[in-house]
Amino acid sequence: MNHLRESLSQSWHNIQGSLFPWLQEELGLLTRRQQLLVTILEVIRMDEHLANGYGGAGRPLKNRVAIARAFVAKMTFNLPTTRALIDRLESDIKTRRICGWERLDELPGESTFSRAFAEYSEQALPQRIHEALILNTHKELIVGHISRDSTAITARENPEAKKTAEPPGAKKKRGRPKKGEERIPEPTRLQKQSGMSLEEMLNDLPGKCNVGTKKNSKGYKESWTGYKLHIDATDGQIPVSCILTSASLHDSQVAIPLATQTHQRVTNLYDLMDAAYDVSEIKAHSESLGHVPIIDINPRRDTALKKELQEEAQRQYRAGFVCPTDQRYHTRSTVERVNGRLKDEFGGRMVRVRGHAKVACHLMFGIVALTADQLMRFVT
Numbered sequence: 001m002n003h004l005r006e007s008l009s010q011s012w013h014n015i016q017g018s019l020f021p022w023l024q025e026e027l028g029l030l031t032r033r034q035q036l037l038v039t040i041l042e043v044i045r046m047d048e049h050l051a052n053g054y055g056g057a058g059r060p061l062k063n064r065v066a067i068a069r070a071f072v073a074k075m076t077f078n079l080p081t082t083r084a085l086i087d088r089l090e091s092d093i094k095t096r097r098i099c100g101w102e103r104l105d106e107l108p109g110e111s112t113f114s115r116a117f118a119e120y121s122e123q124a125l126p127q128r129i130h131e132a133l134i135l136n137t138h139k140e141l142i143v144g145h146i147s148r149d150s151t152a153i154t155a156r157e158n159p160e161a162k163k164t165a166e167p168p169g170a171k172k173k174r175g176r177p178k179k180g181e182e183r184i185p186e187p188t189r190l191q192k193q194s195g196m197s198l199e200e201m202l203n204d205l206p207g208k209c210n211v212g213t214k215k216n217s218k219g220y221k222e223s224w225t226g227y228k229l230h231i232d233a234t235d236g237q238i239p240v241s242c243i244l245t246s247a248s249l250h251d252s253q254v255a256i257p258l259a260t261q262t263h264q265r266v267t268n269l270y271d272l273m274d275a276a277y278d279v280s281e282i283k284a285h286s287e288s289l290g291h292v293p294i295i296d297i298n299p300r301r302d303t304a305l306k307k308e309l310q311e312e313a314q315r316q317y318r319a320g321f322v323c324p325t326d327q328r329y330h331t332r333s334t335v336e337r338v339n340g341r342l343k344d345e346f347g348g349r350m351v352r353v354r355g356h357a358k359v360a361c362h363l364m365f366g367i368v369a370l371t372a373d374q375l376m377r378f379v380t
Contacts, residue, residue: 027094034094036373037076041069041098043372049129066100067108067116068125073099075347075366082113082352121357126364127242133371134240134265143234143268145328146291147335148258148277150251151343152212153244153363155226157354160208160246190281193256198264201257205245207356212247226351227359229342230254232262233335238374239367240266244360251276256285263289270294272332294329338370346370 023038024030030038050065073095074085089096089107101107108116120126177183193201213223228249232241241262243254255277262268271286275298286293299306316323342348346366353362 023098027097030094033077034098037073037095038098039376040072040076040369040372043375044072044129044133044368046072046129049132050125063100063106064116064119067113068120069099070113071117071120071365072369075369078345078347078350080350080352082110082117086110086113117353117358117361121355121361124357124361124364126361126368130239130242130364130368130371131265133368133375134238137375138234138240138266141266143240143266145235145270145272145331145334146232146240146259146262146266146268147234147272147332148230148232148255149274149332149335149339150228150230150254151339151348152214152224152247153227153229153348153351153359154224155209155351155354155359157209157225159210159225189253190256190279194281194285198257198260201260202243205243205254205257206249207244208246209354209356210246210248212249227356229339229348229363230258231335231338232258233338234266234268235331235334236374236378237334237338237341238371239335239338242364242367244356244363252279252282255279255282259285259289259291270328272329274332294325296329341370342366 046068047065050068070085070089073088074082077085077088077095079085079088086107086109089099089101090104096104096107189204192204196204207227209226211223211225212228213221216222224247226247228245228247228251230243230245230251231239233239241258243258243261245254255273259271259282268291271291271293273282273293273295275296278295278298283293283295297305297309299309339348342363346369348363348366351359351362353359
């Protein structure tokens with residue numbers, strides 16, 4: 001952690017001591033959000049991930065680096081649409097020059113922004129930037145806790161039509177098996193994931209828009225049309241891994257690929273998960289990675305176990321005893337704060353694109369901005 005703080009302190013010293021004074025001399029006084037945008041762009045170093053040159057035949061492409069910076073600005077300013085972003089760039093000379101356009105006539109049109117965004121979606125540009133940012137800042141760290149959770153992402157597109165339970169001609173035999181007949185049960189997704197690579201696990205997860213349902217904090221069911229973003233976050237509210245799936249997919253189906261992806265990026269000691277992840281395969285996978293899984297017990301339909309857990313909690317409360325495991329589990333709220341910041345400050349509620357790739361690209365631009373901002377908060 002000291003190494004990370006020293007590295008970020010040096011970056012912040014360069015930004016605060018050299019970059020801001022130079023920019024203010026060139027552009028004038030910057031607002032707080034403009035300073036945040038400058039900081040984020042300086043931390044993520046987008047130029048290293050996107051070529052600015054042009055080597056093909058035909059009409060030259062507009063400056064793709066500047067457009068990518070503009071999309072980061074869109075998430076930083078929490079703008080709802082690309083049209084709103086262009087209007088902001090046309091009227092705000094400081095933000096336009098920060099992104100890389102000196103003159104107003106250099107600013108591309110909305111169609112160019114749309115084509116560039118499609119390219120970034122195909123290339124998974126923000127995903128690559130985020131991965132590089134986490135690897136560069138956490139390669140020599142040991143993270144205490146990784147908190148795992150998902151959040152609903154509402155989209156403006158038609159949900160995928162429901163498929164029939166079984167295709168024609170593939171009906172299973174009904175009733176009890178005959179004497180001597182053995183029916184081999186179909187392995188579950190969690191059981192199959194144990195023998196898959198990360199790429200195979202990600203390809204196996206459904207990613208199309210559909211309808212999801214969950215219980216809110218008051219116990220009432222609520223539904224939405226769109227997707228579900230699964231996030232692993234550190235104690236410092238830094239998201240280290242993100243996977244976007246269909247809204248209807250249960251959280252437990254993404255735990256193993258998400259844990260595998262996180263394990264490739266950071267070294268952590270504890271995995272904190274709520275009762276939705278209380279499955280033996282998830283616990284076993286966490287332990288196989290050298291982690292200690294702390295998962296809230298899910299009594300499901302076992303009324304006796306539910307009663308026993310309630311009585312044990314009451315006994316601990318009367319005795320004034322706090323279990324160390326419970327203390328660690330309470331830090332799981334960090335991932336919920338990441339979900340809240342993404343939606344309230346970095347465009348998580350402003351999904352106006354369609355399709356899994358573009359929605360993931362939009363959200364990951366917000367995750368990149370959030371991660372850079374949260375990293376710099378260690379210093380400031």
